[in-house]
Amino acid sequence: MLSKNKWLSVLSVLAVLAVLGALALVIFYAPLELTMGLPQKIFYFHVSSAWLGMVSFFVAAIGGILYLARGKEVYDSLSLAGVELGLLFSVLGTVTGMLWARPVWNTYWTWDPRLTTMTIMGFTYLGYLLLRRAIDSPTRAARLGAIYAIVGFVSVPLTFFSARLLRTIHPTIFGNTGEKMVMTSPMYQTMAASIVAFTLLFVVLLWHRVRLEMAQRMLESEPEEGTAKHQVAKFDARGEEQ
Amino acid sequence: MRQYMASLWALIKKDLIQEWRSKDIISAMLAFAVLTLFIFNYALSLSPQAQASIATGIVWVLVVFAGTLGINRSFSAEQDQGCFDALLLGSPDLSLVYLAKMLSNFLIMALLALFLLPVYSLLYNYSLFNGLFVGLILLGAWAYSAMATLLAGLSVQTRMRDMLLPVLLFPLLIPVNIAVVKAGAGILEGLPFADISIWFTLLAAYAVIITTISSMVFEYVIKE
Amino acid sequence: MPENSQYFIIAYALIFVLLALYVLRMCLQARKLRKRD
Numbered sequence: 430m431l432s433k434n435k436w437l438s439v440l441s442v443l444a445v446l447a448v449l450g451a452l453a454l455v456i457f458y459a460p461l462e463l464t465m466g467l468p469q470k471i472f473y474f475h476v477s478s479a480w481l482g483m484v485s486f487f488v489a490a491i492g493g494i495l496y497l498a499r500g501k502e503v504y505d506s507l508s509l510a511g512v513e514l515g516l517l518f519s520v521l522g523t524v525t526g527m528l529w530a531r532p533v534w535n536t537y538w539t540w541d542p543r544l545t546t547m548t549i550m551g552f553t554y555l556g557y558l559l560l561r562r563a564i565d566s567p568t569r570a571a572r573l574g575a576i577y578a579i580v581g582f583v584s585v586p587l588t589f590f591s592a593r594l595l596r597t598i599h600p601t602i603f604g605n606t607g608e609k610m611v612m613t614s615p616m617y618q619t620m621a622a623s624i625v626a627f628t629l630l631f632v633v634l635l636w637h638r639v640r641l642e643m644a645q646r647m648l649e650s651e652p653e654e655g656t657a658k659h660q661v662a663k664f665d666a667r668g669e670e671q
Numbered sequence: 672m673r674q675y676m677a678s679l680w681a682l683i684k685k686d687l688i689q690e691w692r693s694k695d696i697i698s699a700m701l702a703f704a705v706l707t708l709f710i711f712n713y714a715l716s717l718s719p720q721a722q723a724s725i726a727t728g729i730v731w732v733l734v735v736f737a738g739t740l741g742i743n744r745s746f747s748a749e750q751d752q753g754c755f756d757a758l759l760l761g762s763p764d765l766s767l768v769y770l771a772k773m774l775s776n777f778l779i780m781a782l783l784a785l786f787l788l789p790v791y792s793l794l795y796n797y798s799l800f801n802g803l804f805v806g807l808i809l810l811g812a813w814a815y816s817a818m819a820t821l822l823a824g825l826s827v828q829t830r831m832r833d834m835l836l837p838v839l840l841f842p843l844l845i846p847v848n849i850a851v852v853k854a855g856a857g858i859l860e861g862l863p864f865a866d867i868s869i870w871f872t873l874l875a876a877y878a879v880i881i882t883t884i885s886s887m888v889f890e891y892v893i894k895e
Numbered sequence: 896m897p898e899n900s901q902y903f904i905i906a907y908a909l910i911f912v913l914l915a916l917y918v919l920r921m922c923l924q925a926r927k928l929r930k931r932d
Contacts, residue, residue, distance in 0.1 A: 452907070468899050471906040478910070497891050517917055521910055528906040532899040552842040559838060563829035573825045576888050577839065580821065583884060584843040587877055591846040594869065595853065634917070641921055644928055 437636055444633040447626035451619070459619040468532040471525050473619055477627035479522035479547055483585075484631065485515030486550060489557075490582035493575030503643060505571040508578055510638035512557045514631060519551035542592035549588055553581040567646075675767065682771030683778075696744045700737040700783050707733055708787075708794055722797045727855025730791055730799070731811065731848065734784050739837050741783070742776050742819045746827040765893065766886035769820065773882065777816040784808045804858050810871065811851040814878040818843055821885040824892040850874045 455473050462469040492508030495501075526544045527537045538544075557577050564570040711729055788799045788808075819840055826835040854870035 466899055468902045471903055474907065474910055497888070513917075517913060521913060524909060525906045528902045528909075532902050549842045549845055556835075556839045556842060559831075560825065560829060560835065563831045563835060565830070569828065572891050573828065576821070576891060577825060579888065580818070580881070580884060581843060583880060584818075584846065587846040587873070587880075588843075591849040591873055594873070595849055630914075634921075637921055641924055641928070645924070648928060648931060 444630040451623045451626040471529040473623040475525035482518040489578045493578035506642035516554035546589040723859040743833040765890040769889035773820040780812040817881040
């Protein structure tokens with residue numbers, strides 16, 4: 430059922446190489462930042478994860494809109510895959526953010542608007558998955574999921590904006606996390622490389638996941654030979670012929 | 672247009688009459704809110720200075736939680752009695768159904784909030800009677816209603832029913848919570864309106880955006 | 896080793912572990928599909 434796709438295989442290998450390459454850049458090429466030391470290097474993959482968390486949400490929302498408009502299952506699979514990956518990257522982004530914050534600003538959690546928004550996005554993804562799991566009918570699950578994905582996506586800029594507004598009004602209470610890092614050219618290059626590598630990885634994972642989901646659904650819709658479902662189907666067909 | 676408004680009004684009346692006859696939802700919400708206010712007294716020690724910043728938070732949190740009780744109930748009646756189908760057959764324009772539900776939910780929430788204000792003022796000896804403050808709460812109730820009504824329509828169709836609504840709602844409600852609490856604190860502290868107007872704008876934007884999207888999308892919520 | 900290196904190590908290790916777990920999950924799902932085919 431799952432035939433090999435040459436393009437996908439090539440891209441998969443490329444993605445893995447790209448990520449490993451980016452890692453090498455992070456470890457060996459990027460310089461140590463003046464004040465923050467080694468933990469600062471977490472930042473490269475942290476920002477990449479966060480970026481992809483955002484992109485995933487966009488993909489999930491687009492999938493939702495297309496599914497409601499056109500009704501084709503592949504759009505729903507796209508939406509679902511987007512949410513799963515989005516959860517993955519949001520969690521990674523949040524956790525790496527915390528691991529960066531602790532040594533640098535001496536606290537695991539800062540009410541930084543980006544970190545806060547990303548965590549809330551993670552909860553939204555979780556809600557989406559719970560919603561789908563709690564619905565028996567697959568078409569209804571797809572439809573309601575699509576609505577939640579759309580509304581969830583729309584609320585992200587509103588959430589971010591309100592969190593940011595909150596911070597500009599109370600900057601001192603939450604600690605001085607606004608200090609800029611001194612960024613040099615090799616750091617920008619490493620950052621760019623990480624983002625590109627992660628985006629490539631995201632596309633590959635998305636593609637794999639959608640193929641897997643579609644194959645699963647197609648298999649589930651055909652009753653297998655010899656199973657009870659198949660025999661019932663044959664029996665019903667016979668009844669209709671008469 | 673007139674037809675639209677007439678149908679809208681008819682639907683709202685239906686929901687409200689149903690509710691008034693049973694009085695279930697409103698009584699439960701009011702009881703919940705007042706009792707929780709009592710609990711808060713033991714949980715938090717509220718000095719007069721702290722009141723300004725905390726009062727809004729307490730009132731709004733109560734509105735949010737009691738709201739989930741009320742809004743859930745408003746949809747489960749439909750589901751249990753099979754009225755979804757009746758709505759589908761009767762109304763040509765399903766955005767109407769959403770607006771009617773949202774407005775009746777809003778009215779219930781507004782009633783709850785307006786009831787809470789004097790009760791809070793009484794129990795904590797801190798007056799919340801401020802026109803702008805009331806306006807803020809009503810605006811927040813609209814924003815809340817817009818989102819919660821849509822999501823209740825989703826959650827009521829799941830096996831988990833009521834329990835899923837908070838999980839779905841709370842992450843998406845964060846902008847509303849922040850705006851209401853911050854603006855409220857500002858009002859009670861006597862800040863000039865220019866300082867807090869941005870929160871009002873945010874709330875209004877949220878309410879309008881969510882109402883619009885929900886109206887457009889609602890047909891997909893209830894169609895079979 | 897520079898100080899505070901444990902954060903760096905844990906962060907990157909976590910990234911690779913979680914990504915690998917997700918890929919593993921997909922592989923297992925694919926294998927289940929192939930068995931049924």
